[in-house]
Amino acid sequence: MGGIVLPRRMFLWCMAVMYLSAFVSLYVQIPGLYGNDGLLPARWRLRYSGKGLWEQLWTSPSLLWLGPHLGLDTHSCMELLCLLGAALSLTATLMETFRDSVVFFCLWALYMSMDNLLLETGFLCILVAPLTVLRGSRSVRDHDTVTFWLVRWLLFRLMFASGVVKLNSRCPTWWGLTALTYHYETQCIPTPLAWFAHQLPVWWQKLSVVGTFFIEIAVPPLFFSPLRRLRIASFYLQILLQVLIILSGNYNFFNLLTLTLCLSLLDDQHIHFWIRKPYQTSHKGKKLTMLWSWVAYILELLVWALLVFGTVVCFDLQIDSQKKSITSRTAFTYHQFNQFLKAVTIPCVWMGVLSLTWEMITAMFRCACVRGFLRRLGGTLQWTLFGAAAVAMFTISLVPFTYIEYDSHANLWPGVRQAHALVDRYQLVNSYGLFRRMTGVGGRPEVVIEGSNDGITWREIEFMYKPGNMSGPPPVVTPHQPRLDWQMWFAALGPHEGTDVGTIICQVCSTNLHVPLLMCVFTVIELIQSDIKQYPFHQQPPAYLRAHRYKYWFTEPKRWWRRVYDEEFYPTVHLGNAFLEGMLNQHGLKDSSSPRRASKAKLARAVRWMRSQVQGVPAPLLVWTLIGCSALFCLLRALQHRSKHRTSPAPDPTLTGDKHEENREEEEEKEVGEKEQEDEGGEGSQEERESEVETEDQSQEQEESEEEAEKHMRKR
Numbered sequence: 123m124g125g126i127v128l129p130r131r132m133f134l135w136c137m138a139v140m141y142l143s144a145f146v147s148l149y150v151q152i153p154g155l156y157g158n159d160g161l162l163p164a165r166w167r168l169r170y171s172g173k174g175l176w177e178q179l180w181t182s183p184s185l186l187w188l189g190p191h192l193g194l195d196t197h198s199c200m201e202l203l204c205l206l207g208a209a210l211s212l213t214a215t216l217m218e219t220f221r222d223s224v225v226f227f228c229l230w231a232l233y234m235s236m237d238n239l240l241l242e243t244g245f246l247c248i249l250v251a252p253l254t255v256l257r258g259s260r261s262v263r264d265h266d267t268v269t270f271w272l273v274r275w276l277l278f279r280l281m282f283a284s285g286v287v288k289l290n291s292r293c294p295t296w297w298g299l300t301a302l303t304y305h306y307e308t309q310c311i312p313t314p315l316a317w318f319a320h321q322l323p324v325w326w327q328k329l330s331v332v333g334t335f336f337i338e339i340a341v342p343p344l345f346f347s348p349l350r351r352l353r354i355a356s357f358y359l360q361i362l363l364q365v366l367i368i369l370s371g372n373y374n375f376f377n378l379l380t381l382t383l384c385l386s387l388l389d390d391q392h393i394h395f396w397i398r399k400p401y402q403t404s405h406k407g408k409k410l411t412m413l414w415s416w417v418a419y420i421l422e423l424l425v426w427a428l429l430v431f432g433t434v435v436c437f438d439l440q441i442d443s444q445k446k447s448i449t450s451r452t453a454f455t456y457h458q459f460n461q462f463l464k465a466v467t468i469p470c471v472w473m474g475v476l477s478l479t480w481e482m483i484t485a486m487f488r489c490a491c492v493r494g495f496l497r498r499l500g501g502t503l504q505w506t507l508f509g510a511a512a513v514a515m516f517t518i519s520l521v522p523f524t525y526i527e528y529d530s531h532a533n534l535w536p537g538v539r540q541a542h543a544l545v546d547r548y549q550l551v552n553s554y555g556l557f558r559r560m561t562g563v564g565g566r567p568e569v570v571i572e573g574s575n576d577g578i579t580w581r582e583i584e585f586m587y588k589p590g591n592m593s594g595p596p597p598v599v600t601p602h603q604p605r606l607d608w609q610m611w612f613a614a615l616g617p618h619e620g621t622d623v624g625t626i627i628c629q630v631c632s633t634n635l636h637v638p639l640l641m642c643v644f645t646v647i648e649l650i651q652s653d654i655k656q657y658p659f660h661q662q663p664p665a666y667l668r669a670h671r672y673k674y675w676f677t678e679p680k681r682w683w684r685r686v687y688d689e690e691f692y693p694t695v696h697l698g699n700a701f702l703e704g705m706l707n708q709h710g711l712k713d714s715s716s717p718r719r720a721s722k723a724k725l726a727r728a729v730r731w732m733r734s735q736v737q738g739v740p741a742p743l744l745v746w747t748l749i750g751c752s753a754l755f756c757l758l759r760a761l762q763h764r765s766k767h768r769t770s771p772a773p774d775p776t777l778t779g780d781k782h783e784e785n786r787e788e789e790e791e792k793e794v795g796e797k798e799q800e801d802e803g804g805e806g807s808q809e810e811r812e813s814e815v816e817t818e819d820q821s822q823e824q825e826e827s828e829e830e831a832e833k834h835m836r837k838r
Contacts, residue, residue, distance in 0.1 A: 125390035134221040136382040138214035141229045143375045143601040149204035150741040153645035157197045164196040193723035207232040215752040222254035238552035264488040265508040271481045273386040278342045280554045285338025286526045287555035295560040299328040307676040308562025310611045311372040312596045320676045325447040332437045337363045346477040357387040374603035467530040518542040522553035565673030567614040573664030581658045592683040602742045606649045652740045668694040
C-alpha cells in the first residue's frame with residue numbers, strides 16, 4: 123500500500139469531529155435523560171457501596187466515580203465530562219498538534235457510552251495517532267501502516283457482518299428482496315428524501331437490496347487486495363452506500379463514522395489526485411512498471427467480472443424488456459448460504475492474518491533501512507511495541523467477528539476467548555450487524571401520547587423528531603441522536619405490558635416520581651420540544667395522560683403520513699393512579715431518597731453556568747455550528763498555508779516519514795556547518811582581518827579614481 127500521510131491526517135481530523143458531535147449531542151440531553159429530575163437519573167446507575175475508587179473503576183469503568191472527589195453529584199459530573207470532551211475534541215479539530223495519542227486516550231476515557239463503534243474506533247485512534255505532545259513530530263513513522271491497518275480490519279468486520287446477518291436471521295423481507303419497500307417509512311427517524319425513495323418502483327427496490335448485498339458481502343474482501351485500484355473502487359462503493367443511507371435516514375453520527383473508517387482504503391497518491399496536486403513516483407524500470415500495470419488491469423477486470431457474474435447467478439438477475447425493468451429473486455437456499463458462510467469465515471480470518479503479516483514485514487524492512495544506529499534502534503522498538511498491540515487487537519477481535527458463524531466461533535483457540543473476556547468490559551472490540559430484521563411490516567408502529575386537563579378534551583403531545591403530525595415533513599438531525607425519540611420508536615415495536623422501554627413513558631408522566639404529573643419540569647419537556655412554547659401544556663401541566671399506538675404509512679403528495687388506530691398502549695393515568703403506582707413499583711422507579719441540594723462548589727457553579735448558556739438551543743443547530751466553524755477555520759488556514767508555500771519546492775511524497783526527517787536534518791546540519799565555518803573564520807588572527815580591511819580600502823580607492831577619470835573624459 124502507498125503512503126498514508128494524508129489519509130491518516132484526514133482520519134484523525136474526522137474522528138475529532140465525531141467525538142465533538144457525540145459529546146455535544148449527549149450534553150444537550152443530559153438534564154432530561156440523566157439529571158436528578160430526568161427520566162433515568164444517573165445516580166441510580168452508580169450507587170456508592172463503600173468500595174475504593176480503583177475497585178469501582180475496575181468493576182464498572184466510568185469516570186463518573188470521580189464525582190464525589192470533585193464535589194459534584196453524578197449528574198453534574200456527567201455534564202463536566204461532556205464539556206471536557208467537547209472542548210478537547212474541538213481543540214483537536216482546530217489544531218493538528220492535539221490530534222495525538224494522549225488526547226485520543228482522554229477522549230476515549232471520557233466517552234464511555236453505549237456507542238460501541240465509536241468506542242472501538244476511538245481506541246484505535248490511540249494507536250494510530252502520533253505522540254505529538256511528547257515527541258513534537260507529526261510525521262508518519264514506519265509502524266503507522268500497521269496500526270492504520272487495524273482501521274481497515276474494523277471496516278471489514280463492520281460491513282461484512284452487516285451483510286451476513288441480514289440473511290443469517292432468515293428475515294423474509296431480506297430473503298424476498300423486499301426489505302427496502304418497508305425500510306424507508308419504518309426506520310427510526312426518516313428524512314424527507316426517504317418519502318421520495320419510498321415511491322420508487324418495486325423492481326428498483328429489490329435491485330437496491332441486491333446492490334446492498336453486493337457492497338456489504340462481496341466487496342469487503344477487496345479491502346485487503348494487493349491491487350490498488352480494487353481498493354479504491356471498493357472505497358467508492360462503500361461511500362455510495364453510506365451517503366444513500368445518510369440521505370434517507372437519521373442515524374446520528376454512525377454513517378459518518380463509517381465514512382471515516384473508509385479513509386483507511388486510500389493512499390496519498392489518490393488524495394493528491396483529488397486536490398489536483400502532482401504526485402512524484404519512481405520511474406525506475408519503466409517498461410516493467412508498464413507491464414505490471416497492464417497485468418494488474420486485466421486481473422482487476424477478471425475480479426469484477428467474477429463478482430458481477432456471481433451476483434447475477436445468485437439473485438437470478440434478468441432484463442424484462444417489456445416492462446423495462448430488471449427482475450430479481452434469491453436463487454439459493456438458507457442451507458446453501460450457511461455452507462457458504464462456513465466456507466468463507468475462516469479464510470477471511472487467514473486473509474486478515476496474511477495482510478497484517480505483510481504490513482508488519484514491510485514496516486520492519488523500512489525500520490532496517492533507516493540510517494543511523496540510534497534511529498534504527500528506536501524505530502525497531504516502536505515497531506515491536508505497536509506491532510504487538512496490533513496483533514493483540516486483531517486476535518481478540520476474532521471472537522466477535524466469528525459470531526456470524528457458530529462452528530468457526532467454537533473452533534477458536536480457548537486462549538483467544540479468555541483474552542477477549544478480560545477486556546470485554548472496556549468495549550475494545552465489538553460485534554456488529556445492522557438491520558438484522560426489518561421491522562414495521564404492515565405499517566410503522568408509533569406511540570402517540572395525549573394529555574388532558576378534564577379527561578374529556580385530549581391534545582396530542584408532539585415530539586420534535588419522531589413522526590406524529592401527519593402533515594409535517596420528517597426532520598434532518600444528523601449527526602445528533604435524539605435518544606428519547608429513539609426509545610419511543612423501540613417502545614412502539616414491543617408489547618406495552620412489562621417492557622423496560624415502557625418505563626420511559628412512565629417517567630415522562632411522573633418526572634422523577636416526586637413532582638406532580640408533568641408539572642412544567644423543563645428538563646424533560648425540552649427533550650420533547652426545545653421551544654417550550656410549542657409544548658401544548660407549557661402553561662398548565664395535564665391532569666391526565668394516555669398513550670395509543672397507531673400504524674403510520676407514507677402517503678401521496680401534499681401530505682407526508684397517513685395513520686390508522688391500532689390499540690391502546692397505555693391507559694389513562696393520573697397522580698396516585700393504581701396502575702401507574704404499580705408500574706413504578708414493578709420497575710423499581712420509586713425514588714425514596716431525599717431531594718438533593720445544589721452544590722455550592724465553584725466547579726459545580728461553573729457547570730451550571732455553562733448549562734444556562736446553551737439552554738433552549740436545538741441540538742442539531744449547536745452541533746452543526748461547531749462543526750461548520752471548525753471546518754471553515756481549518757479550510758482558511760489550509761488556503762493560507764498553501765498560498766505561502768506555493769512557490770516553495772514540495773517534498774517528495776514517496777519518502778517515508780523517517781526519510782523526510784533525515785532530509786530535514788541534513789539541511790539543518792548544512793546550515794549548522796555554514797555557521798560553524800563563519801565562526802571559525804571569525805576566530806582568525808587580527809592581522810588577517812586588518813589585511814582584509816586594507817584590501818577593501820584599496821579596491822574602493824581604485825574604483826573612485828576610475829569613476830573620476832570617466833567623468834573627466836565626458837567633460838572633455
